[in-house]
Amino acid sequence: MPTPTLLDYLAHEVVAPIVRIDPSSGQSVYFGQYMPCAQFLFETTAVLGYIFRDHMVTVIQLFCEPGHEEGLKVHMRGSVADRLKSLQHDACDAFDLYFEPEALRLIKLMGADRVGSSDLANYANQRQELSYVLSLLRLTAAEGIGLGSLYSELTETVLSRSIDPRTWSRWLTAGFDLATFPPEARTIRQRRAQALFLIKPYVAALNPELLEMLEYQTEISRSA
16 A cells, blocks of 8 residues: 555645534545635645745655656646636635635635625535545645745735635635635735644654654744
């Protein structure tokens, strides 16, 4: 069995708490719970991409199977470029960059021709098969790494801005699993320790040769 990549590991870690098991239909995830998890993963991997942007030649091996490094680089560049090209305006914050356009994209894949604010509640309780969700999360993680490593200034900007409470409220009211109010804005410096802590078990177990680099970045986070 192939060794799981860091993308596999992160996808399983973030989705595990929301997986539903049904004897008849198997493992699934509610879409309204999936999107906040995907947003967390996107932001976290954007931080990781930003942190390791000058060391991607070394750390790229964490994110894909051997021999697939160039393909992953092409995918990361393309997915971020496509995301930015698809936006109808400059992203105001991370929620505006990923959550809303991604949720609307996936809702359209569910068969919706047009989606207004009043229609969003119809999709929060839609169940998605776990295998499909994991594939989406792996793509999300790759896109986040691409954003952080290739668009450092944009990453700093969108991650450090407060989320528009009106946009947040629209999805909260529709039944998506969000807190009552948007989280306080945090800079990349404030996010570093959490992002590094999340990947440390994977690096220690499967890529211990990179543990020293990870420990160094963690020390930077503590002293910042």
